[in-house]
Amino acid sequence: MLKLTALFSLALAGLLAAQAVPAAGDGNVERGARAFRQCAACHSMEPGDHRTGPSLAGIWNRKAGTIEGFRRYSKALRESNVIWHGVSLDAWLQNPKTMIPGNRMVFRGIDVPGMRQDLIAFLKESSRAETGSAQGTGGMMGGMMGGRPLNLKELGANNQVTSITYCADTYDVTTGTGDTHQFWEFNLRFKSDSSDNGPAKGDPVLIPAGMRGDRASVIFSTPDEISPFIRRKCG
Ligand code: HEC
Numbered sequence: 324m325l326k327l328t329a330l331f332s333l334a335l336a337g338l339l340a341a342q343a344v345p346a347a348g349d350g351n352v353e354r355g356a357r358a359f360r361q362c363a364a365c366h367s368m369e370p371g372d373h374r375t376g377p378s379l380a381g382i383w384n385r386k387a388g389t390i391e392g393f394r395r396y397s398k399a400l401r402e403s404n405v406i407w408h409g410v411s412l413d414a415w416l417q418n419p420k421t422m423i424p425g426n427r428m429v430f431r432g433i434d435v436p437g438m439r440q441d442l443i444a445f446l447k448e449s450s451r452a453e454t455g456s457a458q459g460t461g462g463m464m465g466g467m468m469g470g471r472p473l474n475l476k477e478l479g480a481n482n483q484v485t486s487i488t489y490c491a492d493t494y495d496v497t498t499g500t501g502d503t504h505q506f507w508e509f510n511l512r513f514k515s516d517s518s519d520n521g522p523a524k525g526d527p528v529l530i531p532a533g534m535r536g537d538r539a540s541v542i543f544s545t546p547d548e549i550s551p552f553i554r555r556k557c558g
Pocket of ligand 1: 359361362363364366375376377379382386387388390395396397398399400401407416425426427428429430442
């Protein structure tokens with residue numbers, strides 16, 4: 324009788340323990356990597372590669388709003404005192420707005436619990452990969468799927484901009500292959516990327532945008548390069 328009770332309480336303890344553990348272990352890393360496509364427009368897993376949102380390298384067990392080098396955190400996130408782990412990430416990914424009101428992540432949330440668990444498994448795994456080696460799967464995913472090549476210095480001659488001239492409402496952009504592309508001024512954007520993945524100083528690059536080929540961005544290393552690079556010239 325005594326033995327049975329002991330056994331029962333042991334089983335009960337086991338059950339309670341199983342429930343107390345957040346469901347974080349249940350996710351599938353590979354499915355999570357695929358689900359990360361929803362995030363990759365704004366987040367990379369490459370350390371220091373900040374986009375609309377911060378790089379998520381090393382996010383596991385880190386205090387919210389403390390990724391080094393990201394300057395656009397909301398006050399709400401910075402002062403939330405949240406630590407990122409299975410439970411907090413689950414609440415965040417279900418509905419960022421209700422978890423931390425006033426935060427700046429424009430994302431409606433994921434209703435499917437299984438998908439959240441997959442993402443959490445992926446984030447945990449990639450965080451670990453980042454501390455182990457810079458070549459972790461997370462790094463590659465973030466680099467490949469963020470909507471631009473990892474390093475703008477590695478683009479070919481057809482993306483290297485050698486000159487830009489401006490006349491009336493038109494930009495003529497000449498590339499390293501000698502081709503000149505014309506853009507209506509409203510369809511060409513000038514951007515800067517001062518990160519390690521940005522273009523070399525004085526070597527802006529042309530990145531097509533949109534499906535029809537009538538839009539593009541020219542990306543400079545720093546904003547002060549932009550105006551001096553553009554020459555007014557007609558004909
Ligand atoms: C539209 C852009 C966008 C999308 C899509 C997006 N995020 Fe974010 N995310 C942000 C921004 C911006 C912040 C910073 C929010 C703030 O400071 O209030 C952020 C913050 C975070 C943080 C907290 C970072 C920290 O340092 O505390 C995590 C974790 C996170 N996002 C995960 C994800 C995941 C996972 C997905 C995909 C399911 C995702 N985000 C989708 C823009 C985005």
